[in-house]
Amino acid sequence: MIDAPQNSVFDASGHDHGACIHDALARAETLCQQQGLRLTAIRRRVLELIWENHRPTKAYDLLNTINAERGNAAPPTVYRALDFLLDAGLIHKIESLNAFIGCDAGHGDGHPKFLICRACERVAEIPSPAVDNALAREAKRAGFTIDHETIEIGGTCAACAHRG
Amino acid sequence: MIDAPQNSVFDASGHDHGACIHDALARAETLCQQQGLRLTAIRRRVLELIWENHRPTKAYDLLNTINAERGNAAPPTVYRALDFLLDAGLIHKIESLNAFIGCDAGHGDGHPKFLICRACERVAEIPSPAVDNALAREAKRAGFTIDHETIEIGGTCAACAHRG
DNA sequence: CTTAAAATGTTATATACTAACGATTGAATA
DNA sequence: TATTCAATCGTTAGTATATAACATTTTAAG
Ligand SMILES: [Zn+2]
Ligand SMILES: [Zn+2]
Ligand SMILES: [Zn+2]
Ligand SMILES: [Zn+2]
Numbered sequence: 174m175i176d177a178p179q180n181s182v183f184d185a186s187g188h189d190h191g192a193c194i195h196d197a198l199a200r201a202e203t204l205c206q207q208q209g210l211r212l213t214a215i216r217r218r219v220l221e222l223i224w225e226n227h228r229p230t231k232a233y234d235l236l237n238t239i240n241a242e243r244g245n246a247a248p249p250t251v252y253r254a255l256d257f258l259l260d261a262g263l264i265h266k267i268e269s270l271n272a273f274i275g276c277d278a279g280h281g282d283g284h285p286k287f288l289i290c291r292a293c294e295r296v297a298e299i300p301s302p303a304v305d306n307a308l309a310r311e312a313k314r315a316g317f318t319i320d321h322e323t324i325e326i327g328g329t330c331a332a333c334a335h336r337g
Numbered sequence: 338m339i340d341a342p343q344n345s346v347f348d349a350s351g352h353d354h355g356a357c358i359h360d361a362l363a364r365a366e367t368l369c370q371q372q373g374l375r376l377t378a379i380r381r382r383v384l385e386l387i388w389e390n391h392r393p394t395k396a397y398d399l400l401n402t403i404n405a406e407r408g409n410a411a412p413p414t415v416y417r418a419l420d421f422l423l424d425a426g427l428i429h430k431i432e433s434l435n436a437f438i439g440c441d442a443g444h445g446d447g448h449p450k451f452l453i454c455r456a457c458e459r460v461a462e463i464p465s466p467a468v469d470n471a472l473a474r475e476a477k478r479a480g481f482t483i484d485h486e487t488i489e490i491g492g493t494c495a496a497c498a499h500r501g
Numbered sequence: 502c503t504t505a506a507a508a509t510g511t512t513a514t515a516t517a518c519t520a521a522c523g524a525t526t527g528a529a530t531a
Numbered sequence: 532t533a534t535t536c537a538a539t540c541g542t543t544a545g546t547a548t549a550t551a552a553c554a555t556t557t558t559a560a561g
C-alpha cells in the first residue's frame with residue numbers, strides 16, 4: 174500500500190488553520206495598505222469567512238453567515254465585497270463552481286490555475302510556467318492576446334484516491 | 338501596418354457559414370447513429386441554433402427563439418437538450434460565460450481548450466498537447482487524478498486587435 | 502466645517518438552473 | 532399487432548446566482 178505523497182499541494186497535515194487564516198488576513202492588510210485600498214469591516218469579514226472555510230465558498234453562504242451575524246445583508250453587500258477582493262487579487266472565482274476561494278499566491282508570476290478535488294472539495298492553486306508557456310505559444314500562433322485565463326482542473330486528490 | 342495572420346483559428350474569411358452549419362449537423366447525425374443516440378427535433382434545433390449563432394449562446398436566448406417558433410418551451414426543454422448535446426460531446430459549456438458552443442472537434446484527442454475574444458465574442462477551440470502534457474505533469478506531481486479540464490482563455494483575437 | 506467620493510443600505514429585478522410529476526412517444530418483444 | 536416499458540417531452544413551480552438603480556451613510560481631503 175502506498176501512502177499519499179507528502180508535500181502534496183493537498184496535504185493538510187501540519188496545517189495550522191488558525192495561523193493560516195491569520196496570515197491570509199495579515200497579507201490582505203499589508204497589500205491594501207501598500208495599494209491604498211480600504212479593507213473595510215465587511216470586506217475583511219468576507220475574506221475571513223472564505224479563509225475559514227478554506228474551500229470554494231458560495232456567495233449566498235457568505236450572505237447567510239453575514240446575515241446571521243449582522244442581520245442586514247442583501248446580495249449586493251456580499252457581491253460588492255467579493256468584487257473588491259477579486260479586483261485586489263485577494264480571492265479568485267472558480268467559474269466551474271460559481272464559488273470563491275482565497276488566493277494563496279500559489280499562481281506566482283503566472284495566471285492562477287486550480288486543481289479541484291470533487292471528493293473533498295479542496296482546491297490547490299498551482300503555479301506552472303510550463304502550462305503558461307504552452308498557452309502563450311498557442312495564443313501567439315493564433316495571433317491572440319491573452320487577458321485572463323480560467324484554468325480549473327477537476328478530479329481526485331491523492332488523499333481521497335488513497336482513502337478509496 | 339501588419340495584417341492579421343492568415344490561418345488564424347479566428348480567421349473567418351472564406352467561411353461558408355451555411356456549409357458550416359450543415360456539416361456540423363451532418364456530423365451530429367452520424368455520431369448519434371453510430372452511438373445509438375436519438376437526435377430528436379428539439380435537440381437538433383437547439384444544436385442548429387447554436388451553430389447558426391457560431392458564438393457562445395445562452396440557454397435563455399435559445400429558449401426565447403424556440404418559444405418564438407413553437408410557443409411552448411419552458412427552461413427544462415432547453416436544458417434537457419443542452420444536457421443531451423453536452424453528454425454526446427456535440428457542444429461544450431463555456432463556464433466563464435454561462436454559455437454553450439458547438440464542438441468543432443478542435444480539441445482533438447485532448448481536453449477542450451478555448452480562446453475567447455471579448456471584442457467579437459468568437460471562440461476558437463484549440464488543441465494543445467503541450468498544455469495537456471504540462472497539466473498532466475503538474476497533476477502527477479500533486480498525486481492528482483484528472484477528470485475534467487476547464488480551460489478558457491479570454492483576450493483579443495488578431496482581427497479585433499488589428500481593427501483597433 | 503464643507504464637500505465630494507467611496508462605501509453601504511435597500512428594494513427590486515434579471516439571469517441561470519433544477520425538482521417533480523404527468524402525458525406522450527417510440528422501440529422492443531410477447 | 533397488441534403490450535409494455537423506457538425515453539422523451541410538457542408543465543408547474545421553485546431554487547440559485549447575480550445585477551440595476553437609487554437612497555443613505557461614512558470617509559478622506561480641502
Ligand atoms: Zn487554512
Ligand atoms: Zn480530495
Ligand atoms: Zn460557421
Ligand atoms: Zn475578436
